[in-house]
Amino acid sequence: MAEKCVFLDRDKTIIEDPGYLTDPDAVKLLPGVELALRSLSQAGFKLVVVTNQSGIARGMLTEDALDEIHNEMRRQLSEHDVELDAIYYCPYHPEGTVEKYTRVSADSKPSPGMLLRASKDLPIDLNGSWMVGDSPRDIEAGQRAGCRTVRIRHKGDEGPDEDEDVQADFTVRNLVDAARIILRESGTGAAVGKGYEAPAVPAAGTGYLPTGAETPVNNMTDSQIFGEILRHIRRTRTPEGGSEFSAIRLIGAIFQIFAIVALAWGLIYIPGVTVTAEGNFNEAYNNQIVVHVALLSATVLQLASLTFFTISKQR
Ligand SMILES: [Mg+2]
Known part of the structure; x- marks a missing residue:
């Protein structure tokens, strides 16, 4: 039976983005990611990463080096009992410097190729699934695959959109809030904060969500997530x-x-x-x-x- 899934962008959604990531030692999970993913997994969602890796076409890293980076990401997540079901990446780019990878690909987001392939491989019910990412191309890929979408807009990224035609179903600050919305909207009854009104704005594109510091949090049922949010609030407090x-x-x-x-x-x-x-x-x-x-x-x-x-x- 086809299962529901949360497709996840990698950079600035799961891990920090230092530019083109080429070193496994530079893999760093964003705050709260492991808790958000564990909640989604426990609620029955498959977790599938879909990531454009045009750095391979540009000759900045090899597929073997990318495997090492992804192994390190999996290792860090597994320390928190989170297992990804699959990682799909697109190494191609039409303006690459490595001939083998220099071409247009239906896998490259905003095309939905990686999501469609995953839906056959695992298999996945795309209409019951979600795409979460920080970029308009993540949202477009999710929409073209028939998924609902959550856009992460980090503090400092609230400027006008480069593509105003692409509007996510929900916009949030981080993956923890994205997980809350997905669990609430999917009616899983999963305990990631019952009574908590997950912040959400309609797809107007002009607004963005308040930070965790301004979000009312009531009746938290997962003390770890609560602790993680507090840690996040402290991190964002100005010195x-x-x-x-x-x-x-x-x-x-x-x-x-x-x-x-x-x-x-x-x-x-x-x-x-x-x-x-x-x-x-x-x-x-x-x-x-x-x-x-x-x-x-x-x-x-x-x-x-x-x-x-x-x-x-x-x-
Ligand atoms: Mg990204």
Whole structure:
């Protein structure tokens, strides 16, 4: 029986894109990818990577080198119990420098060749499947194969589209949110955040989704995904914002320490405020002044400390 599948672009969808990736040591999974893929796999989706690799036609790497890169990607995913069902790549390009690979190919996205081949090989029900990628050509390939589509637009990639005719069914910031939408829309009931309204915009192409930091997350049922999103939020927080946040808390803590010192100072002098048997009125009077000043200072310092802590929480 044909199964449902999530087709995945590789660069900037699963792994970081340093340009033309030629070194297995440079393979780095994007945050949350392993958790998103595991959720999809557990919900019954096949996971198939479809990637244009025109670097082979351009002579920048060989198919053997590409295999090493993909083995490393599989190895990193398998450390998190994620197994890809297949990886399809297109090494061809009409403007290549290596003759063997210099041609137009029906596999090259935006053509849907790799998806159509996979649908026969595995086999896959294309109408029940999804294509996820960061580029308009990923979305077009998915649409031409009959799949629903999710476009990932990373922070900083929100400029006008180079191809406004190609609009995905949904647009998100990362693969975690893409997985949420796919699971919700597919009615799998999979537990990747029940009660969570997955952010989605219609195919207007002008907007993009809020980041995880602005997304309400309710009743998370997968604590790992929640942790991963928090990690992602921390990564996207600006360094300036982070240091400002800490500085205000530090000032609050300093005021708190001075408040405690002032309080201790006042308490030490309290026994001396009563007139002793020797009747030293001046000493008792001076001690009373010290206690009043100390306790007043402690109160003011404590209020200042609370003010700074409150400000730091509101930021
Ligand atoms: Mg890409």
